[in-house]
Amino acid sequence: MTDFDAAGMRLAIYARVSTDEQREGQTIDSQVSELERFAREKAWIVAGVYKDDGWSGAVMARPELDHMRDDARKGLFQAVLINDVDRLARDVAHLGVIKRDLEKSGMRVIFRKLPSETSPTYNLMVNILGSFAEFEREMISDRTRRGRRHKIEVRKQYLGSLSSYGYRYVTIDRASGKEGYLVMEPAEAQVVRQVFEWVDREGLSARRVLNRLNQRGIPAQKGAHWAKSSVLRVLHNEMYAGTWHYNKSRGCEPEHPNAGRPYRRHTNSSRRQCPRKDWLPLELPESLRIVARDQWERVQDRLLRNIAFSPRNEKHFYLLKGLLWCGACGSRYVGEPCKGKFYYRCMARCKRLRTIRDETLNQTVFETVENILDNPALVLEQAEKQSLRVANRVERRQTESANVEAELKQIQTEENRLLAAYRTGILSPAQLGTELETLKARRNSAETRRVQIATVEPLIAPQAARRSVEEYCGEVRRAFRSFKPDQLREFLRTIIHRIDFAGASVRIQGHLPARPPQEVGCVGLAPTDSHGGIATTTIDTHGRNPGGETEEVNFDLTEIIPNAPPRTMSRDARGRFYSPIAVHDSIPSD
Numbered sequence: 001m002t003d004f005d006a007a008g009m010r011l012a013i014y015a016r017v018s019t020d021e022q023r024e025g026q027t028i029d030s031q032v033s034e035l036e037r038f039a040r041e042k043a044w045i046v047a048g049v050y051k052d053d054g055w056s057g058a059v060m061a062r063p064e065l066d067h068m069r070d071d072a073r074k075g076l077f078q079a080v081l082i083n084d085v086d087r088l089a090r091d092v093a094h095l096g097v098i099k100r101d102l103e104k105s106g107m108r109v110i111f112r113k114l115p116s117e118t119s120p121t122y123n124l125m126v127n128i129l130g131s132f133a134e135f136e137r138e139m140i141s142d143r144t145r146r147g148r149r150h151k152i153e154v155r156k157q158y159l160g161s162l163s164s165y166g167y168r169y170v171t172i173d174r175a176s177g178k179e180g181y182l183v184m185e186p187a188e189a190q191v192v193r194q195v196f197e198w199v200d201r202e203g204l205s206a207r208r209v210l211n212r213l214n215q216r217g218i219p220a221q222k223g224a225h226w227a228k229s230s231v232l233r234v235l236h237n238e239m240y241a242g243t244w245h246y247n248k249s250r251g252c253e254p255e256h257p258n259a260g261r262p263y264r265r266h267t268n269s270s271r272r273q274c275p276r277k278d279w280l281p282l283e284l285p286e287s288l289r290i291v292a293r294d295q296w297e298r299v300q301d302r303l304l305r306n307i308a309f310s311p312r313n314e315k316h317f318y319l320l321k322g323l324l325w326c327g328a329c330g331s332r333y334v335g336e337p338c339k340g341k342f343y344y345r346c347m348a349r350c351k352r353l354r355t356i357r358d359e360t361l362n363q364t365v366f367e368t369v370e371n372i373l374d375n376p377a378l379v380l381e382q383a384e385k386q387s388l389r390v391a392n393r394v395e396r397r398q399t400e401s402a403n404v405e406a407e408l409k410q411i412q413t414e415e416n417r418l419l420a421a422y423r424t425g426i427l428s429p430a431q432l433g434t435e436l437e438t439l440k441a442r443r444n445s446a447e448t449r450r451v452q453i454a455t456v457e458p459l460i461a462p463q464a465a466r467r468s469v470e471e472y473c474g475e476v477r478r479a480f481r482s483f484k485p486d487q488l489r490e491f492l493r494t495i496i497h498r499i500d501f502a503g504a505s506v507r508i509q510g511h512l513p514a515r516p517p518q519e520v521g522c523v524g525l526a527p528t529d530s531h532g533g534i535a536t537t538t539i540d541t542h543g544r545n546p547g548g549e550t551e552e553v554n555f556d557l558t559e560i561i562p563n564a565p566p567r568t569m570s571r572d573a574r575g576r577f578y579s580p581i582a583v584h585d586s587i588p589s590d
């Protein structure tokens with residue numbers, strides 16, 4: 001290796017900085033100029049400079065590294081000069097591969113921070129240094145991870161700097177040492193509320209939410225178009241209900257690493273969800289809540305149901321698809337064709353209950369709902385108990401409001417007392433400052449609470465609820481029999497929560513919406529709409545507060561299924577469902 005130090009040797013410089021190092025102020029150009037100076041001192045000729053700026057050393061596929069290796073194969077230079085082992089690769093295996101590959105092309109690999117390539121311990125050192133680089137990185141990530149855990153568990157501090165839609169993260173201010181914090185983005189928060197209302201009150205699927213958002217030109221994050229994934233991310237995000245989870249997912253290497261893009265700056269460019277037990281929940285302050293907890297839960301439930309309602313692979317139209325459950329084993333009851341006829345059967349095939357002709361069951365459910373619409377009193381009787389609960393809630397809210405007012409008064413009194421104590425010299429300025437700070441925090445929280453109580457949607461009095469349900473039933477009844485099959489199914493899904501099939505009878509649980517009188521006209525159903533069906537109306541143009549509970553009147557009815565002969569549900573010439581007993585008054589004469 002006598003020519004190793006030969007003057008005039010042509011070499012390539014390879015430099016790399018990661019994004020983290022960039023953040024720490026290291027630049028690729030300072031690295032390059034250092035290497036150039038080193039080469040000049042040795043009287044070597046720099047034949048090429050290859051720079052991977054902002055690339056992790058854990059990634060082997062870096063554009064300039066590949067470029068340099070290609071040029072090495074072409075013999076454009078005799079050696080490669082690199083600052084240290086770490087620049088080339090952080091992984092021993094990668095390091096070995098790259099180094100051996102370069103050497104195969106006759107290259108010498110020179111690390112500026114190593115004594116000599118010819119020293120016998122050189123290879124060992126390369127390996128050890130490579131291992132150290134890896135070890136150090138593991139150490140750093142471990143330290144960081146533990147530091148973050150501490151911040152959440154002990155200091156109850158929010159750490160997700162990549163903020164979700166609806167929030168903005170104000171980053172750490174290094175000058176003043178002020179920690180980063182999360183604020184609500186009012187316009188986006190309004191969209192979040194809207195989206196939850198759509199799903200909760202109108203039963204919209206994620207797909208339809210997506211369409212509505214894009215139709216209305218409401219931009220997603222960073223002005224982008226909404227995609228189904230971003231809509232689902234919003235709908236599943238528990239932050240809006242006040243709980244944020246740390247460690248919910250972690251970075252990992254993508255399953256299809258090279259799909260579409262030949263180069264990636266980081267190895268862990270994909271995210272995978274961690275098991276639920278590893279999540280670390282953090283309760284966010286009340287002021288960051290966007291939707292009420294119970295609404296959030298209802299929406300999760302609804303989304304699960306939507307999966308069951310998905311029209312994928314649907315060959316036959318089953319009216320009760322996704323709503324039906326086995327009363328014996330609790331599995332779903334699903335549609336199944338047999339010899340040209342259609343049945344519902346237990347998905348788990350528990351065989352404890354018979355299969356049932358879809359027409360028979362459809363008919364029973366149809367008639368039950370029809371009966372409810374005809375006689376809302378049937379449901380309202382059940383609602384009496386519920387209205388008691390509503391009354392209790394009103395009372396609770398009044399008590400709460402009184403408490404908040406008392407607290408605010410108390411704070412004012414204490415503040416006056418403190419100032420008096422300060423004037424008479426009992427308190428030092430420092431003590432006064434601390435005390436006032438404490439009071440201020442209490443006042444803030446009391447005032448937030450006051451706003452919340454005041455803006456909560458007014459509750460409906462039982463009387464109004466009764467009227468509302470009656471009106472709703474009247475409105476729907478007029479449209480009910482002229483629904484096309486899919487409209488009927490959609491309607492059943494909005495009012496029925498679940499149907500449990502018990503062989504000889506069927507239990508139907510659901511709810512009818514109850515709203516304050518002035519809003520009865522927009523309950524999500526407009527029988528006069530041109531298609532004669534369910535119209536999607538905007539319920540929340542009234543600027544109602546999402547913190548309010550949805551008022552609804554629940555029903556839970558058990559019906560005997562008539563056995564033989566089953567009256568069949570028929571369709572008229574236009575494909576509408578109708579009940580044979582009501583033919584004369586429900587089918588228009590045209």
Ligand SMILES: [Zn+2]
Pocket residue numbers: 326327328329330331346347348349350351352
């Ligand atoms: Zn079963």
